[in-house]
Amino acid sequence: MRRVPIDLLHEGMVVGRSILNAEGQILLTQDTILTSKYIQRLSQLGFASIYIKDGLSNIDVPDIVSEKTRVYVTQTLKETSEYLKKRGKLNIRSVQKSVALLVDELLANRNVLFNLEDIRTYDGYLLGHSINVGILSIIIAISMGYDQLKLQEIGIGAVLHDIGKTLISTDILNKPGPLTPIEFNCVRKHSEFGFEILRTNQEISLLSAHVAFQHHERWDGTGYPRGLVADQITQHARIVAVADVFDALIADRQYRPGYPTNLALAIVKDGIGKHFDPLVVNHLIANVAAFPVGSIVLLNTGEIAVVTETHKDHPQKPVIRIIFDAKHRRLKQPRTIDLSTLSRFWIKETLTEPEINKLISNSPAESVG
């Protein structure tokens, strides 16, 4: 299973993972065979890529959150933000239940690396982003030893970190071109708006509310709204700041496709001590598969392989199956090697879909043994 951009899909490809719309309803289930109509519809709905199954990477990817929970949380958060817009009130009970479900599943799967990104439409970006930031923040917090109560607190803050955006005009939020200085200042207000919404609700911990307030603060004091430095920023907000940027990098946006996970991790790592708390970034790196299962990768030897398994102890060194030799001829008998035990092999880069297509078309299956 691997992630393929919409414009490179073709009829007959098999859906690798169910596709949800912005409301959390299933549009296409796993194993559906794509027709040109389906592809056209997905493109109209604003999907930039989906997961497909194929002969190269026919592997199931371990999902850290079940589809059932993802659907439930998506629907709940969608309803929460609509209720807030209509009635000016937050229905916190259903958010608490959603976060409790995420915390339970992530605790049960604490030995599984984060392997899969959520696939969203452009319209559904904010919602999908909020859920993924929730998942990533809880994963980091589990790794840092947070207890159940603190996990719930950070989860609430994380899934609602951008709730203040509900008070900002969608014309500004969805504006395709660059923002004017006035519009930019307006968008920046979302952290204060979010804090006000959460702070005034008796059932929400002040630490959760501070996540909304402080998630754009930066470790070196260059963030907003108050320019707080290092541990003046609550640890909850420092965690969510890392999850927020990392998820924005791996997501497809209207103006660019998502970064491969290893590159997104490198960018976040580059922000250590400037944008981010070093400890938090280290916990992110320790819990995310740098080369997710299903990725097609180029090795230092020139050979090409598919990632088949990831190790919690070695997030950068997965188990791989070599499928093309150094001359890029398809192997009749692929070789499986564990990069965590062999230091002479390492991954140079993740291949892009056009590069993979070129390989497949230049190299008929089963060319060398």
Ligand SMILES: [Fe+2]
């Ligand atoms: Fe934000």
